[in-house]
Amino acid sequence: MDLDGKVAVVTGGASGIGLAIARDFAAAGAQVAIADIDEQRAQAMAQEITHTGAMAVGLPVDVSSRKAVAVLFAEVEDRLGPVDVLVNNAGISIDRGVRRITDDEWNKTQAINQTGVFLCSQAATTSMIPRRTGRIINIASRAWLGWYGQLAYATSKGGVVSATRSLAIEVAKYGITVNCLAPGLIDTPLLRREPQEVMDRLLTAQPMGTIGAPTDVAWAAHYFASPASRAVTGQVMYVCGGKSLYAQPARV
Secondary structure, rough: OOOOOOEEEEEEOOHHHHHHHHHHHHHHHOOEEEEEHHHHHHHHHHHHHHHHOOOEEEOOOOOOOHHOOOOOOOOHHHHOOOOOOOOOEEEEEEEEEOOOOHHHHHHHHHHHHHHHHHHOOOHHHHHHHHHEEEEEEEEOOOHOOOOOHHHHHHHHHHHHHHHHHHHHHHHHHEEEEEEEEOOOEEHHHHHHHOOOOHHHHHHOOOOOOEOHHHHHHHHHHHHHHEEEEEEEOOOOEOOOOOHHHOOOOOOO
């Protein structure tokens, strides 16, 4: 198992893509901290993983809070050891155009999607740099290229891509890699809320014409976490069925 003995933190790990990544890493031998705003679900999912014989703990975190992030990483180090792999997956999406989105909605989106990546990466690199090893995997979105009605979300995910590249340059000399995944349509509870009419239009803008599974993203994350990617850093991998190849529609 190529992640045997590694300590991994997955934010937003209690559901969807984050949970798929947590399960995959645990199956590969990692000790996984499922960090989520929903503490009860995080603990339940961690217990589910431990029943398979793997090691996982569920911990609460608000990634937009410096204090909460500090508490999380201190708890992980106390219970599992220093962090080897960080997956910045926690995020929200508020779909409103420029004339409708409120200040609070804008600020909340940036705080969770961008500031959360900064705070968690800062906490993780504090222990990674002295050990001269580490993997940081940021979950952005194909939407960072631009999408109708997603000004706040697309802006925040564009920031994640830029942060990935900048941090990769900064920490490369310490043997730390920083990479980014940009999923497209993935079968998650968030996507299932979309009306069928909208889903049909979205699928026509995707060459493969299919919806991906959370495990598709998990497999890509596994590559970035594994020794196989040791020479890869600052890169964006799209898991979107080819959607990034198309021009963005005027509306959906």
